[in-house]
Amino acid sequence: MKEKDKKMENKEAAKTTTTSSPLLQKSEIDKIENLKKTLKEKKDTNPPKKSDVIGQINVHTPNKSNVTGQTDQRSTTWTLLLYQDSAPENWKDKLKELHVPYIVSPLHDKDLKQDGTKKKPHYHIIVRFRSKKSFKQIKEGVCDPLGGPHPQPVFDFPTMVRYLAHLDDPEKAQYNIEDIEVYGNIDVKQYLYNHQEYQMEILKDILNFCEKYDITEYSTICNYARDERPRWFPYVTKIFRSTVDAYVRSQRYASENDGN
DSSP, X not given: OXXXXXXXXXXXXXXXXXXXXXXXXXXXXXXXXXXXXXXHHHHHHOOOOHHHHHHHHHHHSOOHIIIIITTTOEEEEEEEEEETTTSOTTHHHHHHTTOSOEEEOOOBOSOBOTTSOBOOOEEEEEEEEEEEEEHHHHIIIIIHHHTOOOOEEOSOHHHHHHHXXXXXXXXSOOOOGGGOEEESSOOOHXXXXXXXXXXXXXXXXXXXXXXXXXXXXXXXXXXXXXXXXXXXXXXXXXXXXXXXXXXXXXXXXXXXXXXX
């Protein structure tokens, strides 16, 4: 019990020493106490707002999206702008040299700025790789040789494909989807047409292929679709089977009776 009382006395003594030390003048002690009181009142009555804190941070801290947001991105699909007046004459050849599928929009020569003046004529290009590529790889390997600005990763491929003709932006200039160019095995028509129109476009592609390569046997187009164009396979063997079969037989008949 005595030991407990002694500890309490020591605690009180320490408290007294802190607030009324003989080393400080009374006026100095009063200043300290007033300062403590003022700081406490400020803290209680004016807590900093979250928006104020964020605002202060943004003033002194670089915007992360500007510094690392794009450069940290890795994606299999990227989009870039290509201005007509600054692109090299052989820019399409340079794209082909990448040996990857790509899509080129119609020439956007009717786009307007917010003030109503025309934008510089340009193309939107989508490139797709088998594996993810970094911002630096696309910037140095694709954009720089084409004289284009910084690339952007594509997060929604169907939406980006439709943007090539502004299909979902009726307030913007509209472009002909038939002028969209595709290099490589990418099916973009499924994003550009409704279901019935899409099926008709597939049928046209199949018949055009048969005509171009003089396909005269149904088995030939079936094997080709199975091995090279899997999306065509159900159309050749089921949906448009009778149409495709009749078409190749008519080509065979025309070939056999040519000149007769």
